[in-house]
Amino acid sequence: MTAIQTTETLERSARRPDLLSAEIEGKTFSGRDRAQHVLDRIAFTVAAGAFVSIVGPSGCGKTTLLRCVAGLDTDYRGSIRINGRPIHGPGLDRGVVFQEPRLFPWMMVEENVAFACEGRADQTRVRELLALVSLEKARRRWPKQLSGGMSQRVALARALVNLPELLLLDEPFGALDNFTRARMQAELYRIVQQKGVTALLVTHDIDEALILSDQILVMEANPGRIARIVPVDLARPRNRNDTGFITLRGEIEAVLSTC
């Protein structure tokens, strides 16, 4: 069943060229007495320009999967390709936003973004990116003077300043309140569209995935597998109360409840 679903979706997205293609046969964390199977036979592709989310229960390996794509974890069997070239570590073709903002506390907002592209890009791009995340006025502030939402916007600007092809987001809004989160989701989508960047988002929030994505990878745990790939063909901007939205949410919840 799963296999059929996967091929179907692959055919569907084959119209656009694939930016990312991942085929991970397996990944194990070796503990002291027993090895733990974290990822098992993961195969998916992300078309250029698409917004894809990964949802799943905690411990299903979704963050691990994202870290593999980021190049932070290279200890797995299989291959991950970007534009057909296998990756062996981090690269500037990928920008990463972590769960925590991870700003350098000793650099001002502007310096944090500039550090990312130091010696590589024109520094006027720093200003442009800060404008894009509406933080021009905060550019001379220290990270300690920022709210959670502002910090995560700086992190987003930093991830985008090298003009990556693929933006990787690991539950970036998990620590924000509902109101800020909704605003950040809208802003993220606007920015991703404006920059024409492909996005891969890890989240535990089904609604967040449904609001943002063209496609959702639903993962199951023990071992971490892709249970289903759900295409989201809803008109934008999306509304949580639309029938289509509710139907898809029910479908994903059903998949998750059987894992």
Place this chain on the structure above:
Amino acid sequence: MTDVIAVETSVINDDGPHAAFGSRRSGEGRQRLRLLSYLVVPVGLLVVWDLSVRYDVVPSTLIAAPLDVAERLVQLLASGRLEHQVVVSLARLAQGFLYGSILGVAVGTAVGASPLASRLIEPTLLTMLPIPAVAWVPLLIVLFGIGETSKVLLIALGSFCTLFLHTAHGIRNADRKLVEVAYVLGKSRALLIRRVLLPAALPEIFAASRIAMALSWALLIVAEVIASSSGLGWFIWDARNFNRPADMIVGMIAIGVLGKLSDALLGQVANFATRWRDTYGG
């Protein structure tokens, strides 16, 4: 009765974050009490000192009374003799502290950031560290004589050990998540050290530099007492040898005041350099 209690709480409650928990008093009254709280201990000590010399609790031929000391201080300052000793001592202190600290931060960074450097240097250094700097004096004198070199080296040694230990620790203590960000951004090892690891270690480096400064003063005086014919350490020892009790205390006061000033200066530099920190502050 209630009055006494009110006065006590106000003296304890200085300004700062604790003020909010204190009782409210009129601004002027509070100000006066604040001033008083600063003066109680030093004035009390002066009175005890004066009385014990005046009534021969301690022999007045060996210990000078406060007023004699004050008179001597003015004389020595006017003649420029005290200033001369101060300049000589400060030059030794500054050289030793700076050489030792800079080398300590450099080696500490290497050891903290590179496993190879750590394997090469750390076991040896950690074995030598428990030897108190003072225990190096005989060897330093044998090697470098009793000139300026051995004094500066002794102070440098103390500063080096302090800063080496704390810099290495500070670097290793850097947040792994921030190091990961630098890795994702494809930063070179040199940039990682300069822009991430060293700034992360900076608060600890500054805290250590204040300890090193205090140690430097101690080692300076030891070096000058043992083998010197100039400087504040020599000055107080000479005053004892030739029975000039007032001079001895003047020298001690000079050391105390300068020590306090050097620490305050370092504290200010540290506060500015680490103003990005999000701390309670006290």
